Amino acid sequence: MAITLKINGKKETVTAAEGTPLLWVLRDHLGLTGAKFGCGVAQCGACTVHVDGAPIRSCITPHEDVEGSEVTTIESANGKVASAIRAAWEELAVPQCGYCQAGQIMSAINLLETNASPSDEDIDSAMDGNICRCATYVRIRKAIMDAAKTL
Amino acid sequence: MFMHLAKPIYQTPDSQIENTSLEIINVSRRGFVGGATGLTFTLALAACAPKKSESKSKSEAPLPDHSTVESGPLVLISIAADGRTQITNPRSEMGQQVITAVAQMIADELDVEWDKLVIEQAVGDSKYGDQNTDGSTSIRNHINRFRMAGALMRHMLTQAAANEWGVDISECSSKLGTIEHSSGKILTYGDVAKAASKLDVPAEASVTLKRRDQWRYIGKDKPSFTIPDIIHGKGTFGIDVRVPDMVYAVIARPPTVFGKIKTLDDTAALAVPGVTKVMKLPDLQGEVAAFQPLGGVAVIATDTWAAIKGREALNVTWDAGSNANYDSDLYGQELRATARKPGEVKRNRGDVDSAMETAAKKVTADYYAPHLSQAPMEPPAATARWTGDKIECWACTQNPQAARTTVASLCGIPEENVTINVTLLGGGFGRKSKPDYVAEAALIAREVGAPVKVTWTREDDVRHGYFHSVSAQRMEAGLNEDGLPVAVLHRTVFPSINSTFGAADQGSDFELSLGATDSPWNVPNMRVEVGKAEAHIRIGWLRSVANVYHAFAQQSFAAELAHAAGKDQKDYLLDLIGPDREIDLSKDGVIYPNYGASIEEHPLDTARLKSVLDKAASMAKWGRDVPKGHGLGISVHRSFLSYVATAIEVAVDSDGNITFPGVWVAVDAGTVVNPANTKVQMEGGTLYGLSNALYGEITAKDGAVVQGNFPAWRVMRLSEAPHNLEVHIMESDAPPGGVGEPGTPPAAPALANAIFAATGQRLRTLPLLGQKNRLTMAGEG
Known part of the structure; x- marks a missing residue:
């Protein structure tokens, strides 16, 4: 059934089977491949996107559930916080393979948007759902702290 | 809309060339320079081919080696009229x-501005020499040919400028993308590129590579092209x-290796909205x-x-x-039993048995x-698209040449008909060195008649991999009155990676050389043995391969001996390594591939081993008092020609939860191309090792992986x-060693040694905190 979603500020009409997770609609139907598939069960966070500003795991979110909401993916996540995060990520060379980093960045943006000066514990709890097998964790922590300082 | 799907092109951040990928796809491969305005150098540099490992036997061919290296691997560099310089990255x-490292190695000698570089990714083709990005080889095996390629091209550009001016080349020199004449005249690389392309490639002897102190990019923290x-x-x-x-495929694979479909009813599957076809794939052959x-x-x-x-x-x-009965618990018990029985001797020095008898104290330990x-x-x-009898694949592969030969062979077409992007x-x-998933895409696409992308789910990846080998090891030592060993026995038992490729019922010489037969301990009587172990799932290489378990046993045991001797872990380890020397393993009858490198260029140097150990200890402020529940552990290991020591401080609470107040790593990787990234790789390698040691465990039941x-x-x-x-x-100005893998092996033993220091519990079975927390289990070990 065709439904219209608001993705990155644009209206997109998609026809996917009922229950198809948003992740596959983004990736396979709309060609937005920034959000990644890592587990399919909301365990790794690679698929994180923002729905009305809040981070969600798009791999378990039926696409019809976000009808009427604003979906933002890594490709068009911007604003002051996103810029600060990206600048810190680049400065500290956080990504290695980079595969999980879209999810890491989307989680980190939300953290700083809701908590301008997070503690270590805040970072642990906000970022623990995002697995990085290259284990860039030490730099992720520092980059979030650095980004917070610039805001 | 599909334009961004072409081969990726990486650009420096400053580069404003072709800033949308839409345009790039329309440029043919190697046609980046756009026709007659520039040139493409295709340099065949036979003399720069990495040396083949002479000690490697044919039976070991499946392991990471350089057997695919042909003489004259190509290095492709193009310079456009505007000076943009395209490097084809084969790794x-x-x-x-x-990508950054390859650019650094080539651009340094080429003497070109960093922001003029554009990277094109090579397809899989043996003409590029060894492309198997495995074994931490990209720098250590290729630095000289990449530098030489840059130097030869610079020489040709300089010669072209000299010809243009009618002067001798000795009056001309390069300066960051330009050629200057002693009179002050200047031409850019772009000005002379076309003329230079018509010159013969000079002999390598006619160019002089830069001195170390002249390096502009090598040894510097150049930024990532991909971030x-x-x-x-x-x-x-x-x-x-x-x-x-394109269409999309996932595959239901047999739960056991060499399993087959017994019955298939696809009625319900075909009724799922969006499903267009169900097909059987060929069973494993041979x-x-x-x-x-x-x-x-x-x-x-x-x-x-x-x-x-x-x-x-x-x-x-x-x-x-045939693998229906594989049960990893039972199998583990078998391995442990085998490790208690004599195996085949792979290294022998002196007479271990006699020395053991006269030892003042005997220590034994079993590791798993x-x-x-x-x-x-x-x-x-992987994605595959057929056009007639030709196929083009796109894949995240470490080994595009193996992908090409595998696809060609399974599809029955010549290699020339296969393109691997x-x-x-x-x-x-290590997982993506094996191109089984590329072949799956090729076979399905041919049957379907449309381009197909095969995606492995996480469950597929965890259940149907090429697994890091399970291992049981027995260590025995006889100590003298001073607590130092007079005899050491190391027996290791694990199914070999070679079993994935041929008949193999025990660990290979190559795997044994990764941390077992190459022990640097200064012990008068030493024996290394290997025991029999058949494989029942696919065994493959994982970051640092057999070094992971061998270093775990050897470096844990060093700390156990220190404890038995009542000595400090670090001081004892330094004594074990003994005087500064280059170890000659051939005297002990060891077949030692030395990671494919010559032993003259890359000796086993105990001074370097001790240096990193001392450094990590001093970083950790070794010997200081730590709070209750904390402990310091240390280990040191040479792998992939690099030396790494890791010191760890753990804090263990009353529930057995572990945290890390600090981890300190010292690495001697010889000449380092990118220090900043070397640090990143050490961080990643260390945490990969800690992650596996703490949590990593794949088990099998009824032949199938449980997780x-x-x-x-x-x-x-x-x-x-x-x-x-x-x-x-x-x-260090030693030749470069590997960087991607050597950070991993010392992590697990340093962790186990730190936990012992903190709790008095010696954990000899990995993972430490897997399905059960071994720290809370009295007597476990």
Whole structure:
């Protein structure tokens, strides 16, 4: 059934089977491949996107559930916080393979948007759902702290 | 809309060339310079080919080696009229920043501005020499030919300028993309590129490579080519590839290796909306799996989700086949029993048995480490498109040449008909050296008659991998009155990677040389033995390979001996290593491949081993008092020609929870091309080792892998990582060693030694905190 979603500020009409997770609609139907598939069960966070500003795991979110909401993916996540995060990520060379980093960045943006000066514990709890097998964790922590300082 | 799906092109951040990928796809491969305005150098540099390992026997061919290196591997560099310089990168990028390193090695000698560089990714083709991005080889095996290629090209550009001016080349010199004449005249590389392309490539002897102190890029922290894209969600990974009219496939594979379909009812699967086809894949052929797909049933659909739902709806039963009884618990018991019986001697010095009898004290310990999954965050994925009898594939592969030969062989077509485009890899860790998933895409696409992307789910990746070997090891030592060993026995038992490729019922000389037969201990009587172990699942290499379990046993045992002798771990380890020397393993009858490098260029140098150990100890402020529940542990290991010591401080609470107040790593990797990235690789390698040691465990029951997804297959998360992780790179002008892997082996033993220091519990079985927390189990070990 065709439904219209608001993705990155644009209206997109998609026809996917009922229950198809948003992740596959983004990736396979709309060609937005920034959000990644890592587990399919909301365990790794690679698929994180923002729905009305809040981070969600798009791999378990039926696409019809976000009808009427604003979906933002890594490709068009911007604003002051996103810029600060990206600048810190680049400065500290956080990504290695980079595969999980879209999810890491989307989680980190939300953290700083809701908590301008997070503690270590805040970072642990906000970022623990995002697995990085290259284990860039030490730099992720520092980059979030650095980004917070610039805001 | 599919334009970004072409071969990725990486650009420096400053570069404003072709700033949309839409334009780039319309430029043919190697045609970046756009016709007659520039030139493409194609340099065949036979003399620069890496040396083949002479000690490697044919039976070991499947292991990472250089047997695919042909003489005269090509280095492709193009210079456009405007000076843009395109380098064709033959190595696979999986986060180790090899693109940056290759650019540094070539551009340094070429003497070109960094922001003029554009990187094109090479397809898989033996003309490029060894492309198997494995064994931490990209720098150590290729630095000289990349430097030479840059130098030869610079020489040709200089000669072309000299010709233009009618002067002798000796009056001309290069300066960052320009040629200057002593009179002050200047031409740019772009000005003379076309003329230079008509010159003969000079003999390598006619150019002089720069001195170390003249290096502009090598040894400097040049930034990543890929990070600027990645932080915007732009890099194209294997799983991101899209081609027009493509369909999507997932595969139900037999749960056991060499299992077959017994019955298949696809009615319900075909009724799933979006599913267009169900097809059987060929069963595994022959005696060994090698790079073949595992067989099974492919479900093809209009999107990945429909394919996944279709697979769930399949009604399929399996004939489990010859590996039906594989039970990793029982198998582990067998391995442990084998490790207590004499095996085949692979290193012998002196007379261990006699010396043991006269020893003042005897210490024995048994170690066990389970199978592991590489589990890159991007599971295997590949896309294939047939045009007549030709096929083009896109894949996140570490080994595009093996992908090409595998696809050609399984499809029965000549290699020339197969193009393998290499995407970014979302991690590799050895898994993506095996191109079974590329062959799956090729076979399905041919049957379907449309381009197909095969995606592995996480469960597929964890259950159907090429697993890091399970191992049991027995260590025995006889100590003298001073507590130092007069005799050491190391017996190791593990199914070999070679079993994936041929008949092999015990660890190979190559695997034994990774941390067992190359022991640097200064002990008068020493014996290394290997025991029999058949494989029942596919065994493959994982970051640092056999070094992981061998270093775990050897470096844990060093600390156990120190404890038995009542001495400090670090001081004792220094004594064990003994005087500064280069170890000659051939005297002890060892077949030692030395990672494919010559022993003259890369000796086993105990001075370097001790230096990194001292350095890590001083970084950790070794010997200081630590709070109650804390402990310091240390270990040191040489692998892939690099020396790494790791010191760890753990804090263990009353529930057995572990945190890391600090981790300190010292590395001597010889000449380092990119120090900043070397530090990153040490961080990643260390935490990969800690993650596996803490949580990593793959088990099998009835021939099938038990774990499927996170968290049953558990990996380290951010809250579990150290807050403080420091890396120091030793100054060295030795030839480069590896960087991607050597950080991993010392992590697990340093952790176990730190836990012992903190709690008095000696953990000899990995993982430490797996399905059960071994720290809370009295007597476990």
